[in-house]
Structure formats: structure tokens, C-alpha cells
């Protein structure tokens with residue numbers, strides 16, 4: 001009899017435990033939703049006046065300015081861009097937490113998308129005297145199916161980091177596409193000859209606010225959010241983002257991404273599991 005009672009009690013307390021857990025989970029989800037809504041409203045409210053700042057700074061830079069004034073206007077523009085980037089990152093994270101982030105696969109030209117991001121980052125590389133090269137290691141289909149906006153965001157993050165953390169040498173972006181039974185799979189490698197990442201910090205770079213090189217002072221700017229967002233976005237797109245690195249020699253980030261079957265299913269058909 002004693003044993004029966006004990007078992008019964010266990011079952012009851014187990015149930016209570018489960019109910020408590022479910023309630024806590026629901027509360028956390030609700031909290032994340034409220035936070036996401038709040039941040040969405042806030043970022044909208046901040047963005048509107050920021051557009052005024054950016055727009056006026058743009059107009060100002062087209063007027064006749066001396067070197068010193070040009071520098072001031074450039075600082076306004078760069079600061080505004082940095083602030084908008086932070087707002088977008090925070091907004092992305094809150095959407096991810098609230099499960100409100102969705103990916104929108106469309107058919108697009110992969111090579112054009114990648115060359116465009118390379119063109120976008122090239123001035124930053126040139127400014128530091130770095131070589132930025134794009135190589136294709138296989139045939140690339142004319143059209144692929146994925147969320148090209150989010151892919152672009154991830155590539156800009158990877159290329160931007162590669163340039164930011166490299167002082168000499170350069171950055172190589174390599175693209176290859178495999179044709180499997182379940183559709184195309186892209187492998188995109190971003191390799192740099194930069195400062196590298198210590199082995200013990202390698203996996204942590206994908207955590208929020210992680211900054212591997214932050215010892216006492218931070219020599220490089222940034223929020224430490226980019227790679228966390230990138231990895232989550234790549235996950236949502238069914239792909240994988242990994243890194244290899246040697247301290248003092250450089251890093252290589254590898255992105256594997258399923259590209260659907262644009263030819264056969266007209267879009268969001270089944271995708272290989274990566």
C-alpha cells in the first residue's frame with residue numbers, strides 16, 4: 001500500500017511539474033512576443049527620424065564643402081549607418097526569439113547575388129589594401145531557390161567580418177554548387193588571412209554578444225550579434241554555417257545552403273537535409 005501511495009504521489013507531482021513547465025514556457029514565449037512587438041515599434045520610431053538624419057547628411061554632402069566639413073558629414077553618415085545596423089540586428093534577434101522570423105524563398109540568380117555583395121564590400125577591402133576575390137569552383141545554375149535577402153545579409157556579415165579582421169593579404173570567396181537528387185546545394189567559403197580566432201573561442205563566436213578578440217579593450221567595432229543572427233538565419237533556411245581558424249593566420253567560414261528545385265517544382269519543394 002505504501003508503495004502505491006508513493007507512486008501515486010510521484011505521478012501527481014510529475015504532472016504538476018509538467019504543468020508548471022508548460023506555464024513557464026508559455027510565459028517565456030509571451031514575454032518574447034511582447035519584447036518583439038516593443039522592439040518593432042521602437043525601431044520604427046527610431047528609424048523614421050534617423051532617415052531624416054541620413055537624408056539631410058546626404059543632401060549636405062552634395063553641397064560645396066571644405067575638407068573638414070566633408071569629414072564631419074561623413075562621420076554623421078557613418079554613425080547613422082552604424083546605429084541603423086544595430087537597430088536591425090536587435091530587431092532580427094527579437095524576431096528570432098519570438099519565432100516571428102520567416103524566410104521567403106524565391107527564384108533568383110545566385111551568382112549575381114554573390115557578385116553584388118562582393119561589389120558592395122570591395123571598397124572596404126580596397127581602403128585597407130586587401131585583395132577581395134570571387135572564385136567559382138563549379139557550374140552555377142542560372143536560377144536557384146532560397147531567401148536571397150537573408151542570404152545577402154549573411155554574406156555581408158561574413159565578408160564584412162573577413163575584411164574587418166584582416167590587416168594584410170586578402171579575402172577569398174569561393175562558390176560551388178552540387179546537383180543532388182534533392183536539389184542544388186551551395187557551398188560558399190569566405191576565407192581570410194586575418195587575425196584568426198583562438199581554438200577555445202571558435203564555437204563561441206556564434207553566441208550573442210561574443211567577441212573573440214575582446215580582451216581588455218576592443219580594437220574593432222561591432223556588437224557581436226552578426227554571427228549569432230547569421231547562424232540562426234542559415235538554420236532557418238535549412239543550411240549550416242561553420243568555421244575553421246588558425247590564430248594569427250586567418251579564418252574560413254563555410255556556408256552550406258540547400259537551393260531547392262526551381263526547375264522541377266517551381267520553388268519551395270523538398271530540400272536536402274544538410
Ligand code: ADP
Nearest residue numbers: 161162165205211212213222223224225226227
Ligand atoms: P562583431 O563583428 O559585430 O563583433 P560577429 O557576431 O559578426 O560580431 O562576430 C563575433 C566575433 O567573432 C567578432 O567580434 C570576432 O571576435 C570574431 N570573428 C568573426 N569573424 C572573424 C574573422 N573573419 N576573423 C577573426 N575573428 C572573427
